[in-house]
Amino acid sequence: MGRSPCCEKAHTNKGAWTKEEDQRLISYIKAHGEGCWRSLPKAAGLLRCGKSCRLRWINYLRPDLKRGNFTEEEDELIIKLHGLLGNKWSLIAGRLPGRTDNEIKNYWNTHIKRKLISRGLDPQTHRPLIGAIPCNTMNTITTSSDDLHGNAAGTINFNQEAQDEVLNLDLSISLPYHSQTVPSLTVEAKTTTNITSSSTPPSNYYCSSTSGNQAICVCCHLGFERSEASCSCNEGIGNHHPSLLRYLRPMGDEQEVE
DNA sequence: AATGAGCACAACCGCCTTTGT
């Protein structure tokens, strides 16, 4: 039983693509457009799985791809977006024109992880590595099954002083979209909730404009579609109570935390 | 020059989500 394979494995090529295969794929898509990946290989005369064709096109053959090294600005943007979104590579890639999710994922694993570690930061949580936190700053280490992310991993509570030091992530972001209409934001970690020590992203952020108290939805500010970041705000910034804190919550969480 | 370790990245795998019937 089990799921049927996405294609007939016995008659498909695997491994690196040849120039001829690339050319076939490019010409087919130029002539017919993207779509219907399952039937594409046969129609294009390729002995490849449809998924493989899609991946090859999206990651390497698309004409709008930007090749070459990542810039320092892209590095920092990736780090900040990862802090907000976690391993949502496709969402992150959506904010970096010409870059693909696979490329960013690889770059993260090979370069940025190390960069963050060298800064003394945990690449998953973006918080100081646990070894760097003095033991006496810890209040408790508890296990909770109903923390914000609903994971069963242990959650760590820091006292307020430690939190102030540890959680100022300063995730200010300069953005490709809407940047001229909204003042620059400082996205700070909420300091009153449990902090997960798991690999889930630090999603418990609230927004505050650096110039005032106005709460702004991070999702909307970032230009995400509501479905992308599970934003449930009512779009209008003014709809948020000025003293209420609106969080970007992880996908799948049903409750808005305020 | 040989070779082993580490790195970078292309590609695959399996699961989840979305869409159509």
Place this chain on the structure above:
DNA sequence: GACAAAGGCGGTTGTGCTCAT
């Protein structure tokens, strides 16, 4: 609403390259 097919995503692996020994 149930089901199947297709698309999409993130984690992982395989392979080629570079560099140190």
